[in-house]
Amino acid sequence: xxxxxxxxxxxxxxxxxxxxxxxxxxxxxxxxxxxxxxxxxxxxxxxxxxxxxxxxxxxxxxxxxxxxxxxxxxxxxxxxxxxxxxxxxxxxxxxxxxxxxxxxxxxxxxxxxxxxxxxxxxxxxxxxxxxxxxxxxxxxxxxxxxxxxxxxxxxxxxxxxxxxxxxxxxxxxxxxxxxxxxxxxxxxxxxxxxxxxxxxxxxxxxxxxxxxxxxxxxxxxxxxxxxxxxxxxxxxxxxxxxxxxxxxxxxxxxxxxxxxxxxxxxxxxxxxxxxxxxxxxxxxxxxxxxxxxxxxxxxxxxxxxxxxxxxxxxxxxxxxxxxxxxxxxxxxxxxxxxxxxxxxxxxxxxxxxxxxxxxxxxxxxxxxxxxxxxxxxxxxxxxxxxxxxxxxxxxxxxxxxxxxxxxxxxxxxxxxxxxxxxxxxxxxxxxxxxxxxxxxxxxxxxxxxxxxxxxxxxxxxxxxxxxxxxxxxxxxxxxxxxxxxxxxxxxxxxxxxxxxxxxxxxxxxxxxxxxxxxxxxxxxxxxxxxxxxxxxxxxxxxxxxxxxxxxxxxxxxxxxxxxxxxxxxxxxxxxxxxxxxxxxxxxxxxxxxxxxxxxxxxxxxxxxxxxxxxxxxxxxxxxxxxxxxxxxxxxxxxxxxxxxxxxxxxxxxxxxxxxxxxxxxxxxxxxxxxxxxxxxxxxxxxxxx
RNA sequence: GGGCCGGUAGCUCAGUCGGUUAGAGCAGGGGACUCAUAAUCCCUUGGUCGCGGGUUCAAGUCCUGCCCGGCCUACCA
Numbered sequence: 104x105x106x107x108x109x110x111x112x113x114x115x116x117x118x119x120x121x122x123x124x125x126x127x128x129x130x131x132x133x134x135x136x137x138x139x140x141x142x143x144x145x146x147x148x149x150x151x152x153x154x155x156x157x158x159x160x161x162x163x164x165x166x167x168x169x170x171x172x173x174x175x176x177x178x179x180x181x182x183x184x185x186x187x188x189x190x191x192x193x194x195x196x197x198x199x200x201x202x203x204x205x206x207x208x209x210x211x212x213x214x215x216x217x218x219x220x221x222x223x224x225x226x227x228x229x230x231x232x233x234x235x236x237x238x239x240x241x242x243x244x245x246x247x248x249x250x251x252x253x254x255x256x257x258x259x260x261x262x263x264x265x266x267x268x269x270x271x272x273x274x275x276x277x278x279x280x281x282x283x284x285x286x287x288x289x290x291x292x293x294x295x296x297x298x299x300x301x302x303x304x305x306x307x308x309x310x311x312x313x314x315x316x317x318x319x320x321x322x323x324x325x326x327x328x329x330x331x332x333x334x335x336x337x338x339x340x341x342x343x344x345x346x347x348x349x350x351x352x353x354x355x356x357x358x359x360x361x362x363x364x365x366x367x368x369x370x371x372x373x374x375x376x377x378x379x380x381x382x383x384x385x386x387x388x389x390x391x392x393x394x395x396x397x398x399x400x401x402x403x404x405x406x407x408x409x410x411x412x413x414x415x416x417x418x419x420x421x422x423x424x425x426x427x428x429x430x431x432x433x434x435x436x437x438x439x440x441x442x443x444x445x446x447x448x449x450x451x452x453x454x455x456x457x458x459x460x461x462x463x464x465x466x467x468x469x470x471x472x473x474x475x476x477x478x479x480x481x482x483x484x485x486x487x488x489x490x491x492x493x494x495x496x497x498x499x500x501x502x503x504x505x506x507x508x509x510x511x512x513x514x515x516x517x518x519x520x521x522x523x524x525x526x527x528x529x530x531x532x533x534x535x536x537x538x539x540x541x542x543x544x545x546x547x548x549x550x551x552x553x554x555x556x557x558x559x560x561x562x563x564x565x566x567x568x569x570x571x572x573x574x575x576x577x578x579x580x581x582x583x584x585x586x587x588x589x590x591x592x593x594x595x596x597x598x599x600x601x602x603x604x605x606x607x608x609x610x611x612x613x614x615x616x617x618x619x620x621x622x623x624x625x626x627x628x629x630x631x632x633x634x635x636x637x638x639x640x641x642x643x644x645x646x647x648x649x650x651x652x653x654x655x656x657x658x659x660x661x662x663x664x665x666x667x668x669x670x671x672x673x674x675x676x677x678x679x680x681x682x683x684x685x686x687x688x689x690x691x692x693x694x695x696x697x698x699x700x701x702x703x704x705x706x707x708x709x710x711x712x713x714x715x716x717x718x719x720x721x722x723x724x725x726x727x728x729x730x731x732x733x734x735x736x737x738x739x740x741x742x743x744x745x746x747x748x749x750x751x752x753x754x755x756x757x758x759x760x761x762x763x764x765x766x767x768x769x770x771x772x773x774x775x776x777x778x779x780x781x782x783x784x785x786x787x788x789x790x791x792x
Numbered sequence: 793g794g795g796c797c798g799g800u801a802g803c804u805c806a807g808u809c810g811g812u813u814a815g816a817g818c819a820g821g822g823g824a825c826u827c828a829u830a831a832u833c834c835c836u837u838g839g840u841c842g843c844g845g846g847u848u849c850a851a852g853u854c855c856u857g858c859c860c861g862g863c864c865u866a867c868c869a
Contacts (some may be wrong), residue, residue: 337869490804493831494817497831567825
């Protein structure tokens with residue numbers, strides 16, 4: 104049974120755990136942390152109950168995005184990923200996420216393993232070769248992934264859409280279908296180029312993948328169903344695993360000028376990082392990756408399900424490595440029920456969080472919300488405040504802070520006093536708590552633990568140590584009460600220690616014995632000294648949360664050096680209507696542009712192009728204007744809006760009446776007429792300078 | 793359109809194999825205490841278990857139809 108103390112050799116499981124490899128192209132944010140905190144808790148739990156467990160991770164360093172960014176910043180990819188790795192490791196450490204090894208996919212171990220995997224795939228006859236036509240940016244000298252191409256949607260004609268699908272009409276297409284495509288890197292018009300690509304014929308592993316995914320042990324049932332419905336019902340498509348130069352990655356040995364696609368070498372990085380750890384610790388890689396005695400657990404987000412449940416098992420199977428015992432898949436983080444938003448300041452970087460808040464808060468909050476399902480996890484900041492303040496500070500830490508002062512004088516009793524069965528009951532509850540941890544149902548574990556905490560404080564209340572402390576006759580009784588209080592506290596902390604390692608350390612320091620084993624929850628600590636109590640955990644200050652949100656907003660406001668024209672504006676309009684001859688400022692000021700409000704708008708039945716507008720320049724100044732915008736606007740949508748008009752234009756007699764001005768608009772005519780409007784705050788009558 | 797998950801107190805959620813009067817925490821109300829970080833303790837208000845039908849001696853729980861929300865995905869399960 105899990106809750107029992109595992110004897111070091113007999114029942115001990117050997118477990119290898121990975122979290123997804125963060126991409127070395129950006130900072131860690133609180134969304135990432137859901138996964139790393141979850142995984143870290145599980146690993147710490149496994150270690151606590153006495154299993155042999157290692158936590159392996161690495162930076163994912165290859166691919167076009169890294170190459171482009173390094174180029175833009177004028178440095179080598181190696182310099183970029185080295186710097187990012189330092190930041191990542193600093194951030195993880197800041198949240199008490201403790202890896203046994205944190206490697207890099209750009210390592211000699213990974214290169215060697217990629218060769219091994221590749222040779223196995225070749226030998227198994229799973230590699231096919233085909234020509235692929237792909238858009239190429241002649242200026243940036245690189246092939247373009249879908250997200251680096253923008254253009255007009257071939258289906259609905261919406262402009263500025265990415266190369267794979269359209270935001271507006273949800274159509275999916277190939278980037279070569281885009282109308283007027285542009286590279287977002289250089290703005291150049293990409294050209295179609297054909298190149299050789301290498302494919303893994305996954306369909307040949309269909310039968311294996313079907314049975315592996317559907318056996319009910321390796322995946323959550325929702326995931327197994329999803330795969331069955333989505334992919335396994337049809338022949339599996341070949342997987343394109345190569346990219347032609349230039350590409351930042353490993354060159355494919357038997358296809359010079361071609362590189363393994365980043366998603367080929369990234370998961371191999373799990374093994375490579377393990378290998379690096381083995382070398383440093385005198386371990387054999389085969390004991391961890393080619394042994395039935397070792398469990399392999401991957402923790403990932405639902406966005407990369409496909410790679411980890413189809414490609415990866417297929418690769419492992421072919422290359423003769425252990426298959427994952429389980430792939431644990433979690434949902435995304437939302438904040439206040441919405442996607443993280445840069446403008447709302449809810450896209451919080453790990454670094455920014457740590458400037459304002461204690462990592463313990465987030466670890467506990469996530470734990471209290473994490474189940475074993477794929478549901479998205481919502482971070483509600485008010486809830487975080489109330490959970491941390493009432494559960495951790497009010498209930499748990501309070502147990503120590505209200506008894507430790509007395510116990511510092513008396514020490515702990517040498518036999519455990521009668522506590523009405525509290526300690527024993529809580530010790531028994533350890534089984535259920537451990538099961539919840541094992542199942543990754545941390546929310547349940549936290550619930551069970553807090554139930555215990557709820558029973559502990561009334562004991563103190565009834566025993567009234569503050570009364571006992573006043574009388575010299577009741578010193579033994581006082582010591583007994585504190586012995587109970589501190590042992591109940593310690594027991595809770597043992598249970599919480601996978602989530603709250605800092606608190607566990609502080610508890611160990613207070614009682615003079617470090618928290619190292621689950622078994623410490625099963626028997627009380629007796630007859631020892633108690634050190635002076637030191638403040639353990641501050642309450643969450645709402646102002647700190649506000650400050651964090653504010654800083655996140657600041658960070659994400661204007662990016663002055665925007666990456667090479669992300670808007671991808673074409674020169675078509677300018678070419679169609681070249682710039683006019685130079686004019687002087689005197690020329691310009693002759694034209695009196697004014698803000699005006701359209702107070703009335705109506706059709707002119709006989710007119711083909713005109714609408715009749717009544718403009719207000721404020722007060723009771725009105726102008727009657729015939730505007731040639733009928734093809735693009737309905738009168739109803741115009742009433743009330745502000746426009747910019749030429750107010751001193753000589754009135755002109757038209758067929759339908761006198762026009763006393765002109766409304767400014769851009770565009771070539773037809774559907775393409777865009778009225779100019781001032782930003783909000785402008786008032787009718789204001790002059791445009 | 794399809795798939796998956798969910799809908800239980802103001803909020804966040806438990807609720808085992810169908811089995812007494814549906815629970816907890818937080819918030820609200822009242823009181824107590826002072827050892828503790830205004831922490832804690834006691835009492836208390838609050839529910840048509842999304843809606844309808846069915847099975848059953850018995851339904852929050854099982855079946856079915858519908859409504860709502862989230863995620864995924866698109867003529868494909």
